[in-house]
Amino acid sequence: MTFSPDQDHVAAGNGGGVATLDPDELPAPAARSVPWLRIVVIAALIVVAIGLAYLRAGSGVVVTQAVVTGILIGGVYGLVAMGLTLIFGVLDIVNFAHGSFLALALFLTFGLTQAGLHVYLALAISVPAMFLLGVLVQRGILAGAMGKPLENQLLITLGISLIIENALLLFFGGNPRSVALSGDRGVPILGAVANLSRILAFLGALLLAGLLYLLLQRTRLGTAIRAVAANDTGAQLVGIDTRVIYAVTFAIGTACAGAAGTLVAPLVTIEPTTGSLFNIVAFVVVVLGGMGNVVGALVGGLIIGLAEQLGGIYLPGQSPLLSVFIVFVLVLFLRPQGLFRRSA
């Protein structure tokens, strides 16, 4: 494939200093700076929320534990959502199959660890395997629906998710499975305790998020992906093979789900429906962070992880999704375009 020599022009379409893939973004030179004000406001709100939780709980350890747990699980939510947001930003596809891809990766990881492979070494197989599956699914099933109305692609991805979930049920049965991490133990953090496997999953998620950011910002492939996201006709005119970019982007998104699946394998009970638990949260995170915004997805993941855990203190006995959706509705009300996306 050939890329536009005029990369600076494309880069100018990238707003906010974050890897946004917003197709509706207008070029605005002044917006290249990081939105510090917004970040400060969000951070201040989080600090206030934690402070109120201290007053509500009356026990420092409980709140510290909630914050630590929330941040750790939030990183994983962020990783799942990054794949989803990438696919949305570039292909304009609302991918309902994302959770199922994660479930598939969970079962793949389970199989690999049963065969004697260490769970984190399984990343070396699960990520490429899910990348390949992503290429196949995009080229084979979704390519024909590109440019068609949104509901066509939406129904196709919904169908794929049903097929994967039921195929897993058929071949593996509904019995819960698990992946054990040898040497997993509690690690004390500021009086709270977190399992080593959770910390490793969080660090893995951050590392992959960093790699994805560098890929999008610093490589020719990333520039091409952003160009297609900004204007696919324009990208075609300057010689970018959009079909390849579509396939690669979808595959990167699927690989994110694959990586997340392997990283969370020691934390969750592995069932064919495990993926759908992450799916709902991932959609919330994507909209919260700004559709198509990769860094927004990571920040959104952390916010949702915290909201889930602190909500358990504010509103004991309610579904963690309740506090998640309270935050979600508030954000939609105040910033309908998401936290890190400028209004069109």
Add this chain to the structure above:
Amino acid sequence: MRKTWTATLALALPLALAACGGSAPAGTSNGGGGQSGGTIKIGSLHPLSGSSAADGQQMDNGAKLAVEAINNAGGIKSQGGKKLELVSADTQGKPEVGQSEAQRLIQEGAVGLLGTYQSAVSANVSTVAERNKVPFVIDVSSADSILAQGYKYTFRVQPSSTVLGTSGAQFLDQVAKAAGKPVKQVAVLHEQGPFGTAVRDAFKAEAAKAGIKVEPAIAYDAASVSDLTTQVTQVKASGADVLMVAGYYRDGVLAAKAVDTIKPTLNAVYGVANGAFDLPQFPKEVGAPAEGYFDANYHADMTKPDMQALAKLYTERYNDQIRTGAVLAYDSVQVIAAALEKAGSADATKVRDAIASGEVPTLIAGPGTIKFGPTGENVNATPILMQVQGGAPKQVFPADKAEAQPVYPAFKSQ
């Protein structure tokens, strides 16, 4: 591009068909059987797909084995040796699907229904059964409210939430007192639905009678919870000496993992009708920290030779360990079959009367046979106490059902 598309479709299609076949075997297998006059149909309604598929399939298998056993023994003798036919339907764990599937099975001629695992689904199916005057035997679903409607056609084999919570508190008090370390304070972690709340209330009321303080009671949403460490930290901060957990499998495992991480000072983790702590795969998934976990739950009586034979047959046939849910489904089919035998007719109303007045032996651990009271509750339904010992759940209390002695305090080092 078109070529790849076709090739992928060709690959995907058999997979899709296979998936459909897996999730709805019932619909395909009984399509042509509507007219078979030689058999008596019993409808089995369980979640064969969705998040409870493992339990639903177990229970459906249990019902199949019961029908097979009855047919091998000569069918319904009072009706000229007529054979039973089990028609299975998938509720997907959804109340509205369970309701429409129950209606379908009745229209196809089922004279009795059994099911359904989820209380919400059972509540809807019991309404359909009442309207159509077809008896419905609940194998698993513990919500008290189902039988509080005054329905005449619904019966329950397993203990209700109230019985589970009350007996659970009594067992805990007795075991702790026998060990010379009476319980002072119990923290409760329960799922927020009708099941968890009813168990909590009954447990709390009975514990209060024994002078045990129940605080705090923390609820969580079993469907979407991803971590329970914050909740277990609250338990640790409260200084309770026993943690009671009422919930399902996945959340039970999360609770155990959180207890292992936070390490609160507890004498015991004590499940009441917990969907995880008395299953053989629980110690496998959680590992060594699962040792010593209690569960007061309805349970198959492994001291009975018939039960051992059924467990062996189940493993041979389905390559899996039998769960109590499957045994309850097995018993429920026996209840309907005994009523068919007694009624001498396949008329649903006569079958209902025969169930109400009948008495059927059971494979579940309890004080006697299955016998229904005026509201349709099994009067002899009771839980027993199980404990994970040596990597497997063992029956430990009451003494006449015990395979091993209860170990209390359950944790040595803490």
